[in-house]
Amino acid sequence: MPATSVGVFKITTRGPGDVSGLMAMIVSGAIEPTSILAILGKTEGNGGVNDFTREYAVAALCTALAPQLVLSAHEVEQRIAFVMSGGTEGVLSPHITVFTRQEIDRPAAGLSGKRLSIGMAHTSDFLPEELGRSAQITETAKAVKAAMADAGISDPADVHFVQIKCPLLTSDRVAAANARGNKTATTSAYSSMAYSRGASALGVAVALGEIASDIGDDDVLRRYDLFSKVASTSSGIELMHNVVIVLGNSASSASEFEIGHAVMGDAIDAAAVMAALTSVGLGADPQPGRELVNIFAKAEASPDGSVRGFRHTMLEDTDISSTRHARAAVGGLIAGLAGTGAIYVSGGAEHQGPAGGGPVAVIARLAY
Known part of the structure; x- marks a missing residue:
C-alpha cells in the first residue's frame, strides 16, 4: 500500500525576493518542484496592513517556480499554499520553510509509529462583511x-x-460592503486583521472539538476563554479566502519527521517551549538521532496589560505596535532555548491559545 512521504526544508533568505536557496536545492535534486505543497516564510516587513514584503516574497517564489512547473506565476500561486508572515524583530531571522509531499511504494526501513503529515484546503472567497464573523468561523471549520x-x-x-x-479589510472593501447595505465588523484595516485572525482561529477550535460550535459574531475578540491550542492565523491583503494548512502525525505517513506542540500561557512561558521540544525528543535530555528542523509559534501582548502581575507597555507604545513587541519578546525566548533565531514566530494570537499566550509547535527530524 502506498505511503505518503513528507519533506521539510528550512532555507534562509537574504531578503523577501531571495529565491536562490530554494533554486539551489531544486538544482541539486534535494527538492522536486512538483512535490512542493506549501511554503511558510518569515519576511522582514512590519507585519502590518502595508507590509509589501509578504506579497513581494510570494511573487518572487511564484516567478521562480513557474518555469520549473511549466505553469504561469498565477497558476503556481493557486497550486502551492504560500503563507508569508511579516516581522523579524529582534533576533528573528528571515527564512522560508518548504513542505513537500509525494507517494512512495514503501516506508523506509526501521520506520514505525505516526509521522509528520500535511494537508491543505481553501475556503471560498469571503464578502468583506463576513470577515471576523460566524461565516468565516463556519467555513474555516469545514476547510480544516x-x-x-x-x-x-x-x-x-x-x-x-x-x-x-486569512484576508483583511481595506477601505475599498468596506465601501463595497456599505454599497450593498451591509456593515463590516470594523472599518479599521488594522483592526480587521485581528478580527479575521480571531474568527479563523475559532474555526479551527470548532473543527477540532476544542470548543462548541454554537458561537457567533459577538464572541470574536470578546470571549477570550474560547481558543484553539494549535491554531496559527496570519492576515494579509493579498487574498479574500482562507488558506488552511494542517500539520500533524499520521500512520499513513512515511516521513522522517515528527511534530509535537505545547501551549504558552504567556509571553515568557519557557516551560511550555521546553515541553514542546520534549514532545519530539528534543528537551533538556534530547534523544539521540533527533534534529531540530523548525519551531512555529504565536506571540501576543497580554490584553490586560500585564505579565504575571507586572505591567507591560506593549499596548501603550504609539511608536511600535504591540504585535512587533510580542514577536521580539517571544522570538528571543524561543531562540535562546532552541539555539537559533531562524524560527517562525507570528504576531497576533487572538483566540490562538489563552489570552497573552499562544501555541508553539516543533518539527524534528528522526535519523534511521
Missing part, C-alpha cells in the same frame, strides 16, 4: 476538516499545528 482528510489524519489529537492565511 478537509485539510485533515487530505493529510490522512482522523483523530484531532494528532493535529499539532494549523496554519491559516
Whole structure:
C-alpha cells in the first residue's frame, strides 16, 4: 500500500525576493518542484496592513517556480499554499520553510509509529462583511476538516499545528460592503486583521472539538476563554479566502519527521517551549538521532496589560505596535532555548491559545 512521504526544508533568505536557496536545492535534486505543497516564510516587513514584503516574497517564489512547473506565476500561486508572515524583530531571522509531499511504494526501513503529515484546503472567497464573523468561523471549520482528510489524519489529537492565511479589510472593501447595505465588523484595516485572525482561529477550535460550535459574531475578540491550542492565523491583503494548512502525525505517513506542540500561557512561558521540544525528543535530555528542523509559534501582548502581575507597555507604545513587541519578546525566548533565531514566530494570537499566550509547535527530524 502506498505511503505518503513528507519533506521539510528550512532555507534562509537574504531578503523577501531571495529565491536562490530554494533554486539551489531544486538544482541539486534535494527538492522536486512538483512535490512542493506549501511554503511558510518569515519576511522582514512590519507585519502590518502595508507590509509589501509578504506579497513581494510570494511573487518572487511564484516567478521562480513557474518555469520549473511549466505553469504561469498565477497558476503556481493557486497550486502551492504560500503563507508569508511579516516581522523579524529582534533576533528573528528571515527564512522560508518548504513542505513537500509525494507517494512512495514503501516506508523506509526501521520506520514505525505516526509521522509528520500535511494537508491543505481553501475556503471560498469571503464578502468583506463576513470577515471576523460566524461565516468565516463556519467555513474555516469545514476547510480544516478537509485539510485533515487530505493529510490522512482522523483523530484531532494528532493535529499539532494549523496554519491559516486569512484576508483583511481595506477601505475599498468596506465601501463595497456599505454599497450593498451591509456593515463590516470594523472599518479599521488594522483592526480587521485581528478580527479575521480571531474568527479563523475559532474555526479551527470548532473543527477540532476544542470548543462548541454554537458561537457567533459577538464572541470574536470578546470571549477570550474560547481558543484553539494549535491554531496559527496570519492576515494579509493579498487574498479574500482562507488558506488552511494542517500539520500533524499520521500512520499513513512515511516521513522522517515528527511534530509535537505545547501551549504558552504567556509571553515568557519557557516551560511550555521546553515541553514542546520534549514532545519530539528534543528537551533538556534530547534523544539521540533527533534534529531540530523548525519551531512555529504565536506571540501576543497580554490584553490586560500585564505579565504575571507586572505591567507591560506593549499596548501603550504609539511608536511600535504591540504585535512587533510580542514577536521580539517571544522570538528571543524561543531562540535562546532552541539555539537559533531562524524560527517562525507570528504576531497576533487572538483566540490562538489563552489570552497573552499562544501555541508553539516543533518539527524534528528522526535519523534511521
